Amino acid sequence: MNLGAASLPSNYFCRQIILHTANLHACPNVHLEQIGVYTNRQVTGPTRSPLNMPAIFALEAHMDRMAVALGMDPLEFRIKNYAPYQTVGTDEADDPTVMLENCDQKFPYSSKNLDQCMKLATEGIGWERRREFNPADQSTVKRGIGMASYLVVQGVGLNPYKAEARVDIHHDGTIQLFAGVVDIGGGQQTMLSMIAAEELGVDLDDVTIIFGDTKETPYSPASHASRCTPEMGPPVLQAAAEARQRLFEIIAPVLGVRVEDLRSKLGEIYSKTNPSISMRFKTACSHIDPQTPISGRGSRSPNPKEAMMATFGAQTVELEVDVETGQVKILKMVVAQDFGRAINPKLCVSQIYGGVEFGVGFALMEEGVYDRETGKLLTNNFHQYRMPTSVDFPPVESHLIEMEDPYFAYSAKGAGENVNAPTPAAIRNAIYNAIGIWFNDLPITPDRILNAIQGKKKRGN
């Protein structure tokens, strides 16, 4: 890692790189090393999903190269080396010696459906067609299809770890959800409110969320690393359930039923043994002491030891490369994600689009250019540091694979920033399929493509 002249410790983030690369595919012989190098550059940091993209790019690019060397289909090669378990535990990556001692251990995942992701992503793009593409044909515009997969460990909580939430129900029917996480545009407030509303059996509009307020809210994780849903979902659900229980305790004597028989759904509280005994949720609230609202609390501890937790995804790309101009045109992308259950599918798909946008940028245009002599950043505004615009954005087909996971609120795992991780590798692998050249440097700009084609011609192969 190029750390710049004055930077964070050289092992910064090594944990993530090792976790993500060591566990994606089954392999008994993994040796990973991370070296930080001080250079005359300025201090730098990742723009998104710290080091996931660079780690996955190297691994998934190499997977395709190995598949080609073995004469295997890249999809078949990945399926053959599918890892239903983790080989490096979350804690162990901090300590290389422990990691070495335990490298034969197999930790099960709480849920993993990456095989389904790869199946849907390849079916969606028409994977089999890639065999028909021939880099050596006479056309000047070559077509290629490529894929990549990834995993992101969930629940990064380090000490002091706290993920807490509170739900208050008032005499007038007001329901307040207090959560410390900040909605940075990913829809965290919507998603958490939906979990609370579902558990309380009320309409989403009945829940008011108070978030990102250090005076009012209990401690929560920061909004990063796709943490909000997996780490804040369970405490919100627990807080809502506890508040609902308190309300049932008040209402049960009024209705003349046992507390454990009460259920709540669609704004109605009713007895499961005799549903004709019921009361509107709002009416039930009027029995709460006006001075003392009901309060429910929830919290989540760091990940348990017995199960490994991660989200997974696979992406495929179909693109065209103009060998005369070096232009890459992405025709279509298919993204299939195992985020667990989607609390709000629209928000999950938005996260997919956002991830793809950054991934396309990393792959084809975003580049921090430094002056070699002075180490100064030359691309110091967004005109020079090119992020994709709407015209650069490809059509994206999204699939959400929603399966059970007992460790999370309604089986919902994180669906945030990491979707960009496999995009550059998938694009790079598709470019190989199109023109038969491997690119190991990003971004793959027209100058690099034309130089590589020229170099290949000169070598005469």
Added chain:
Amino acid sequence: MLLELPPFEHVDAKSVREAAIWLNRYGEKGRVVAGGTDLFSLMKDGIEGPDFKKPEVLINIKTIPEMKTIAYDDQEGLHLGAAVTLQDLITSDLVQEKYPVLGQAARQVGTTQIRFMGTLGGNLCQRPRCLYFRHPHFICRKKGGDRCYAMRGEHRHYYSVLKNGKCVVAHPSDMAPALAALDGKAIIANSGGEKQVPLLDLFQGPNAFAETILRSDEFISEIKVPRQRAGTYQIFLKHRIRQSADFALASVAAVARVSGPVCEEIRIILGGVAPFPYRALLAEGALRGERLEEGRISRAAEASMEGARPLRMNGYKVELTKALVRQVLGSILHQCLEST
């Protein structure tokens, strides 16, 4: 780097003559402003040089009615006020019908916002995209320093492969190749009146501090484009890394009169590969009076890059430009065959 926009005075000029008088009065301290899409970013970046002092008075020329008009007559052809926006060119039926190459080029400039603000004159007078020239910490040759940093530093994208001098930046304008291919003329206004120069003569070589011949008391008031005869085909192609808000790695504008399909007259202008819009005379010569066909198109494309001396890292532009020239000429041939 976008530092703070320095303070300045702002005056609205009501006529070309008034603007010229203001400019004459303030000399190097004055500057005309229209869309400001380049000027303000230069000011924010603190870009200064021997021919480009930090402006203290901006003379607004958007308030001059005749500078915002698009007019046409059969004798003289097209009159474009220099403060006509790029968006005006794209939406003008007249331009679309008679000078489609102007719309093709305008459509590929910047972003929608920039095309609504940016003007034709501003596009011609924009400063280069050299990463060092735009960086406040590098006092490069164009800013009066003693060396060109790009020559041995970063020069992959916005730099020249032809006619390089002591500065190696390429001219970034998309409108200039299109206007030059149409044999346009620029009307330059100053306090003494106005003068007319062929569009290519507006630009000067790589060793001058400024890209245009405009003195500090001069500005472009109008562009004239002659009437195009029947059987004229016009194409502009631009290649860039990002499909919006990006400058040309190379661009090609060609205007040809073809019948038969014999190429009777042709002008081919290259952008993004030389310090000024570059007329590919050898390529034109290979085609003039000849039948347009594949082999000749390839030879013309080869000739277009005759004399190219790329830098260490931008040699790819030579083959890229040839490919664009081939594509442009191929489109002209295709259109010609389709219309007959």
